[in-house]
Amino acid sequence: MRWSKPQLDRAAILRAAFLCAVTAATADARRVTVAVSKDNTLFGPFNTAFSNGAGPGLFSGATRSFGPRRALLQFALTDSLPANVRIDSVRLRLHLNRASSGVFTHTLHKLLGDWGEAGSISLGGGGALAQPGDATWSHAFYDSVAWSAAGGDFAAAPSATAAVDSIPGDYFWGSTPGLVADVQAWADQPGTNFGWILIGDELGTSAKRFDSREGAVPGLRPELIIDFSPASPVEIKSWSWAKQRLSRRAVAPSPKPMPGPGSAPAPAPKKVKR
């Protein structure tokens, strides 16, 4: 088949545009690892004045001795994510340091309201008397602002689930569409970022203890691993627009990736042949 010159031009532009899009995606993808900025544990259902705002452990699941516990986590994203980004994947990493035997599903739910972290320190898994401003089973901020529902105000549908064993080590939630949607929403509207609540099977003895942000070893504290890219993707609006954009890209490399803790090295920008 013989192609006319205009056809060749269009094919070349299409190939180039495709290459450009792939290259741009590769060059613009970023990874940032965000340390937890606030965490706490709710102890329920009766010990409604107990909290663990400054303790080294985060608890979820239930025991016979202490009943259900729920962990709260929030990650401040504004310092780690540039404005106008597209979230590609999200993973939460928690380090398990103690657990009841057995594998239990622990679910992450998006929190719908703000909550507090103050100075209570639990000696074990039972909690300590809440300090003013701590989140408790009954209060988002003890003892001035109550949750709408005891045990925390959160989205009913989980954003992610993970099976947590009793073997100490790192456990991951995500990436899931739910986590990506949560973080995307928080990136777009930081004022809605209240973090997640981690809930275990509260009918069994499913208790798990994770390192909190006050944990002794910095590397074992909760982390959020986010892959993102600039929000404006390469799209072909018209042939003349594509030509114009291609010629611009050939001479103007992408900006350097934003540095961040744990961010992966970005590939060098490539020139694209026309």
Place this chain on the structure above:
Amino acid sequence: MTSRTMRRAIALFLPLVLLPPPARAAAKPSSQIAWGGGGTADGQFDRPRDVAVDGNGRVFVADTFNDRIQVFDGNGAFLFKFGTTGSGPGQLHEPYGISISRDGSVLVADTGNHRVERFDPQGQFLATWGERGTAPGDFEDPVGIAGGLGGTVYVTDRALHRVQKFTAAGQFVRAWGSEGAAAGEFRWPWGIDIDEAGHVYVADAANHRVQQFDFDGQFERAWGSLGTMPGQFMQPLGLAVGLHHEIFVVDQLNARVQQFAAGSDTPALVWGTPGAEPGQFQSPFGIAVDQSGAIFVANSGNHRIEKFGGAVAVTPAAWGALKAKYR
């Protein structure tokens, strides 16, 4: 005053002057021996939740997460063990409570199997009763157990917020309690013990108080509230009646033991701090007192049993009796 009167007065008061002061000034019990350590070998524990002492001074330990009972002499020397993981007769699944009945048999709250088991003093299986459920005689989370007068057995059920009373043969007699904070209601009833007069004492854990009943469950009194001051509790769990009717309460989240004279809301003694050193507690649960007055605590988070002694057990009743002796 005649010399005869003077001599009588001296005879009356001199012994009181020479005797040690009453309870408030009594020395706190000191840690004498601790044994255990985390593990599965004989003499090691995995979070022991309760302890009991028989008439021969042998110490029975509910080695809860090893699904067994271990038996020691009063100085912590391992004697024997019984129970293996499972749900068959004589097997155990996370036993939280243990008590010695008045006939010397061993009562176990086999929590994970939702039942009670009875063993002879050598650990031979004798009987079992109960199954999972909410009907009279059923259990969800039996955690505390005590042998009462006439061989009766009292069992607390954490999840169902009630106490059940059985005959020595395991026949259901009555139940009392439901979830709540009013008199006679419970939130996580846990440790239980019965004194010689038949009073039933229950550690009402999540109401942060102790409740006292008569032998049939009629409410008599309650004391304690949430807090860290003496006389307040943060999740009281273990409970034992001492030789002089004093009540020992394991105040778990305050990592201490409080000792009350019968009828008193104010502790005569408070001891213990958080930690792993001798005399310190981490997530303590059960408590027992032997016939010499030595106190044994299931120091669960430290995976050990700790024996305390040296307390002067002077109660108002004993003090009154002492004074009466010299009248």
